[in-house]
Amino acid sequence: MLRMSKLTDYATLVLAQLSTHDGKLSSAHQVAIDTHLTQPTVSKLLKILVRAGLVVSERGAQGGYALARPPSKISAAQIIDALEGPVAITTCSSGHGLCDFESVCRVG
Secondary structure, X not given: OOOOOHHHHHHHHHHHHHHOOOOOOEOHHHHHHHHOOOHHHHHHHHHHHHHOOOEEEEOOXXXXXXXXXXXXXXXXXXXXXXXXXXXXXXXXXXXXXXXXXXXXXXXX
């Protein structure tokens, strides 16, 4: 079984919580309260998710966080890539020229 880190699990919770706000901005503090995660953990996750393009942020007194696109357009693979790094089942699926058998292999 492939196991993901707790942060990936928590990121999924954060994204699911943001999806309930219909595009309205939510503060990191409110997301922490709603998900029962600590504020530092939520803040860390939101930074990662913004960097990955899954969440948008607005600064200021009325600022906060929202999903960057509809929930149906965010895949599990995108969440995993954001938190765990690119997912590749074989070496050749992450880039060409990394395997000695690439010229004869059909997997890639």
